[in-house]
Amino acid sequence: MADETWSEVDHYLAGILIGHDSALTSVLESSAGMGLPPIEVSPTQGKLLMLLVKMLGAKRVLEIGTLGGYSTVWMARGLPKDGELISLESVQKHADIAHANAVRAGVIDRVTIQVGKALDSLAEFVASSAKPFDLVFPDADKSNNAKYLEWAMMLTHPGSVIVCDNVIWAGRVADETNEETAAVAARAFLSAVAAEDRLEATAIQTVGVKGWDGFVIARVK
Numbered sequence: 001m002a003d004e005t006w007s008e009v010d011h012y013l014a015g016i017l018i019g020h021d022s023a024l025t026s027v028l029e030s031s032a033g034m035g036l037p038p039i040e041v042s043p044t045q046g047k048l049l050m051l052l053v054k055m056l057g058a059k060r061v062l063e064i065g066t067l068g069g070y071s072t073v074w075m076a077r078g079l080p081k082d083g084e085l086i087s088l089e090s091v092q093k094h095a096d097i098a099h100a101n102a103v104r105a106g107v108i109d110r111v112t113i114q115v116g117k118a119l120d121s122l123a124e125f126v127a128s129s130a131k132p133f134d135l136v137f138p139d140a141d142k143s144n145n146a147k148y149l150e151w152a153m154m155l156t157h158p159g160s161v162i163v164c165d166n167v168i169w170a171g172r173v174a175d176e177t178n179e180e181t182a183a184v185a186a187r188a189f190l191s192a193v194a195a196e197d198r199l200e201a202t203a204i205q206t207v208g209v210k211g212w213d214g215f216v217i218a219r220v221k
């Protein structure tokens with residue numbers, strides 16, 4: 001099966017380019033031990049997020065959907081000492097686990113996990129004129145992605161980057177007859193991105209331990 005080969009290659013790549021990382025292993029072990037679903041980004045994807053943070057010289061990162069903090073820890077590692085990552089999470093238990101994981105990983109000085117519905121937190125940020133973010137990573141409830149994009153446009157500046165996870169959903173995005181929530185949401189999100197004149201965007205399919213999926217990568221003009 002293709003998926004097995006994709007996983008083998010992903011393990012090979014992670015072995016050679018990432019190696020054993022006890023902090024990240026402990027994030028995964030604690031998340032699994034606490035019963036969280038294994039839906040975090042893969043190691044190679046997490047490292048991509050960290051590299052994007054570094055390549056952008058990002059100082060402020062906004063994540064939507066924390067889970068156990070796996071992607072949070074990766075991105076926080078890309079920040080400078082005075083950088084800040086705010087991660088929005090609606091489930092208190094997830095936020096608590098992620099907080100403990102960020103402490104163990106040594107990045108809690110740069111990480112704030114805000115508990116609540118992301119749409120409420122985003123509205124608060126705009127209402128309080130929060131400083132703009134350099135990178136926004138929506139990875140929560142897919143059906144709100146088009147709305148998250150609207151808020152992200154108000155909370156970014158020219159040069160900011162929006163990376164959105166799970167926009168391919170095993171190819172179902174391109175099957176107009178597929179009405180799964182995530183597939184419908186991915187189409188709505190891609191249409192919203194395409195209609196937004198202030199963005200230049202692409203989408204990249206990925207295969208690996210998380211199967212077949214992909215990211216939208218968009219830059220604010």
Ligand code: SAH
Nearest residue numbers: 040041065067070071089090117118140141
């Ligand atoms: N980014 C994580 C995975 C996030 S999984 C990683 O790659 O490691 C999606 C998370 O979004 C879950 O923890 C879920 O509870 C949270 N979530 C779902 N709907 C939400 C909402 N409306 N507001 C905030 N968080 C939400």
Ligand code: DHB
Nearest residue numbers: 039040041139140165166
């Ligand atoms: C799911 C959510 C994700 O963010 C992901 O990367 C993979 C799967 C899910 O809800 O099944």
Ligand code: MG
Nearest residue numbers: 039139165166
């Ligand atoms: Mg995801």
